[in-house]
């Protein structure tokens with residue numbers, strides 16, 4: 162066909178050959194546009210443009226963290242973690258310290274107070290948050306802790322606090338003992354204080370020192386220090402110049418340092434002579450975290466609760482097995498003895514009982530100094546366990562105790578970096594997932610692990626990644642040796658300062674529990690045990706608490 166000067170698209174369209182070409186291009190362009198849109202949505206569209214099912218229903222978009230690329234979680238799991246971490250916050254900018262929640266002005270009231278209650282009955286109280294001028298608060302996010310207790314009975318039970326996001330909170334208790342009881346509620350951090358903690362945590366303010374040892378060309382010993390840190394998105398390694406990178410092949414975890422002045426990278430011997438911090442707090446931040454604001458008991462309803470016996474029983478008599486959920490309350494103290502509601506935990510008062518339980522067992526504890534406390538307690542509680550002197554670092558370990566007659570091996574080692582405080586040899590700090598990967602497991606193997614307190618100053622995604630690695634190792638272990646006992650100790654309460662607060666620990670604790678939810682391990686809750694005891698919070702709890710923790714540990718190892 163010859164085109165004339167009166168060219169017209171419709172005449173063009175009527176020629177079959179050209180029509181075919183046009184359809185061909187329309188098809189290509191349509192698919193092109195479609196795939197471009199899909200691809201860009203997958204890679205970089207803001208969260209608001211993702212379909213709803215990718216988003217959490219009640220968390221607003223600025224609060225949602227994207228799944229960091231190599232974290233390993235499915236979208237569903239990451240979403241669940243985000244929900245667990247959700248925390249209320251002020252609905253406007255806080256410019257004045259008087260606007261924050263005041264422990265002196267806030268109060269609580271027992272709902273529907275009765276003359277007497279039955280054992281096992283629930284008790285509810287309402288908390289009213291007020292600011293320093295006495296005005297009611299109208300948004301949530303305060304961090305309260307609640308308990309019912311009796312000093313004379315040395316009894317206490319942890320209460321659950323629900324944030325209504327409007328300045329009021331509900332506290333729910335179960336009354337587990339016969340006798341008298343009082344309600345006590347304390348403000349750990351105001352909503353404003355929690356925001357400070359969150360901001361500081363997410364702003365990469367902490368790093369470490371590496372200690373390098375080598376020789377100069379003349380053969381004399383040379384020691385050099387350099388700043389080190391975790392390599393993770395958003396975390397900085399201050400300073401200029403070359404770096405040394407130390408990547409763990411199995412976990413992919415990378416530690417890096419500034420290159421020391423003269424020594425090579427492989428001269429790094431010791432971790433962390435000190436923790437270093439950039440002070441990024443404002444004057445107002447420091448007020449919110451000051452003594453006047455942090456950790457105060459509220460003045461509230463001081464009416465005495467009378468609990469009488471009933472014919473019903475509370476709690477559970479199921480024997481301890483893996484995968485059991487932790488209820489609230491998880492148990493209670495009476496005369497300083499903890500009775501568990503998780504399962505029928507036993508009391509191992511007798512040396513013989515403990516020894517029989519540990520007979521023919523290899524117990525590996527992997528974690529921080531709070532697990533080292535367990536190691537030390539067990540060494541004392543089973544006198545036939547003889548501690549070896551491995552001449553290892555006081556904090557990092559490894560430590561070992563053996564009872565040859567009863568065939569017991571007790572072993573402890575610090576988890577891998579980050580770790581604050583000790584000058585430990587870096588080669589002795591092993592990642593927990595690697596340690597687990599190196600064990601065959603079996604009915605004689607018990608693994609007790611915890612990983613928490615040294616991670617509170619880092620972004621939650623970093624912690625989630627570490628816990629994910631441990632879960633992967635635990636799942637593989639339970640697959641190759643299903644009779645292995647794996648026990649995970651949760652966080653306990655302790656510090657309430659800017660860098661190491663219970664609120665930060667609690668957030669990580671939520672991640673830990675979420676990640677191990679359906680893995681078939683024993684979750685040993687020590688949060689409630691430390692939060693409701695009459696002793697002041699201590700990251701390294703008193704023996705009276707540790708003894709109760711160990712009873713549960715042994716109940717998990719020897720349920721019958």
Ligand SMILES: *[C@@H]1O[C@H](CO)[C@@H](O)[C@H](O)[C@H]1NC(C)=O
Nearest residue numbers: 256257258259260293294296
């Ligand atoms: C903070 O607020 C209180 C009460 O609203 C007010 O009396 C005080 O002057 C304010 N302080 C500053 C520094 O704005």
Ligand SMILES: *[C@@H]1O[C@H](CO)[C@@H](O)[C@H](O)[C@H]1NC(C)=O
Nearest residue numbers: 297299325326327328329330
């Ligand atoms: C706060 O919310 C709770 C639960 O929705 C409600 O019962 C209560 O009346 C509210 N309080 C105020 C002061 O709005």
Ligand SMILES: *[C@@H]1O[C@H](CO)[C@@H](O)[C@H](O)[C@H]1NC(C)=O
Nearest residue numbers: 438439440441442658659660
């Ligand atoms: C907490 O961190 C700040 C820096 O943000 C530092 O100045 C302070 O000494 C630290 N406090 C504790 C108790 O470690």
Ligand SMILES: *[C@@H]1O[C@H](CO)[C@@H](O)[C@H](O)[C@H]1NC(C)=O
Nearest residue numbers: 279281470471472473474475
């Ligand atoms: C407990 O006692 C109440 C009232 O005396 C009775 O109604 C109830 O059936 C009893 N429950 C059990 C489990 O015996």
